[in-house]
Amino acid sequence: MNNKITGLRAMEILDSRGNPTVRVYVELSDGTQAVASVPSGASTGENEAVELRDGDKKRYAGKGVLKAVENVNKVIAPALMGMHAHEQAAIDYKMIEMDGTKNKSKLGANAILGVSMAVARAAAASANIPLYQYLGGAGARRIPVPCMNILNGGAHADNSVDFQEYMAVPVGAPNFREGLRYVAETFHVLKGILKDRGLSTGVGDEGGFAPNLDSNEDAIETIIQAIEKAGYKPGKDIAIAMDSAASSFSIDNKSQYDLKWSGAGKMDSEGLIKKAEEWLDKYPIVLWEDPLAENDWEGFKKFTEKLGDKIEVVGDDIFVTNTEYISRGIKEGTANSALIKLNQIGSVTETIEAVRMCRDAGWRYFISHRSGETSDTFLADFAVAMDGGHLKTGSASRSERLAKYNRLLEIEQELGNTSFYYWK
Incomplete structure (x- = not known):
């Protein structure tokens, strides 16, 4: 399949509460492009994966996500170049291995998830099938x-x-x-x-x-x-x-x-x-x-x-x-x-x-x-x-x-x- 990852980058955007979050863009060798944005929780469990924040009180009261963005651009992107987008599990576990922590505190769950979602969406688009069908198969037809x-x-x-x-x-x-x-x-x-x-x-x-x-x-x-x-x-x-x-x-x-x-x-x-x-x-x-x-x-x-x-x-x-x-x-x-x-x-x-x-x-x-x-x-x-x-x-x-x-x-x-x- 001609859907190798050829481009991957992230940027800082704002979520529905006006707080920073991560948006990730991916491009494949067949020209497919996709984007995904990461949500953020207020009521969080103590064992949740870590949403990496900058802690710089001069920017967004410490809630900036420039570190997570940098991790996508400088750490994750080079490692994933050339991988096929349809290899979702291999891509996700490569990022998890690179992070090396139990709660994704090194690279940030917001960085990893942004890439994971964007890759899935790109793979679906490259295969010319809806995202729900790509992730759930031909039998995915129950509306919640x-x-x-x-x-x-x-x-x-x-x-x-x-x-x-x-x-x-x-x-x-x-x-x-x-x-x-x-x-x-x-x-x-x-x-x-x-x-x-x-x-x-x-x-x-x-x-x-x-x-x-x-x-x-x-x-x-x-x-x-x-x-x-x-x-x-x-x-x-x-x-x-x-x-x-x-x-x-x-x-x-x-x-x-x-x-x-x-x-x-x-x-x-x-x-x-x-x-x-x-x-x-x-x-x-x-x-x-x-x-x-x-x-x-x-x-x-x-x-x-x-x-x-x-x-x-x-x-x-x-x-x-x-x-x-x-x-x-x-x-x-x-x-x-x-x-x-x-x-x-x-x-x-x-x-x-x-x-x-x-x-x-x-x-x-x-x-x-x-x-x-x-x-x-x-x-x-x-x-x-x-x-x-x-x-x-x-x-x-x-x-x-x-x-x-x-x-x-x-x-x-x-x-x-x-x-x-x-x-x-």
Whole structure:
């Protein structure tokens, strides 16, 4: 194949929060060119791959990525020249070997991932096939259910809501196009409800509203009100998914918690699990991400034992898209699903391996964006390629989120009646 890497360079750009991130350009011997931009997280697990920052307080408060850019231009590029772009695993593992650290702290996960994504996109273009088909094969045709983040709290907003994300999930829609309409309409109705209550309709990092509410429970009840007012049936047409991001309100990052805004105050893992049981009896919740803190392995296991037969229990900060931690979770019964984030592990190949491990164990896997995003739509194609069935990529506002949804609309139209869509 005439698709050898002949050009590779990076530059510093800004993400959706106005912070620097890495963009990578690649050119192949057949003239193919491709570009990829790397996302960035705010709510991060302590074991995530390292996003290399400059630390120079005179530039972007130390958040510059010129070191990562230099690593692409001066270290990675010379090493990859002449390699075939379709050799994704060989390219990714060559960069991992060059880095030589467990968490990619030498070259930077942002440098490695930028190259990894750009190479995959270039290889797909060179083969003249869509990225989702290149990564997922000819059978990649399942469009994910959009778990739309319509109300923010925690680390993604400056308000009186402990939990980080409340998502509307169009489980009853016949296809992605209609599912997106269901939740977008609910989002706009929710805005009107908040406005009528005299509450803020400003949005958080991922585009969800970020009002000061009376409690965490008030957030759920307000969303249910919006679902009904939009003309849908809670639980049948639209369900609810949660992301507690419990590490953000854990006192010891293990088993002690402080729900300041729920009225519950301080509690241990057992108390938090009991609260979750009460909510599941009252509300149409189908998925709960990070219900316990990232080091609360025992609490996570108890949560899954009690509630895992009712809902999808997703580990994010506890697993960080890393097969080492996912493997432990599978052995210990910690959860029944893992959140999958490309930049959490730092290469396309390793992300696919994490998905494969979940699939082989009979777990689900939940493809996810980051709070600091770009207009890059790689994630949309990746979600279709991985056949996970559901995706979270923000709300019905902010163009960097809508770019992913719009790309999925394109893919669904391209696949026509060969595409399919369902929650389970």
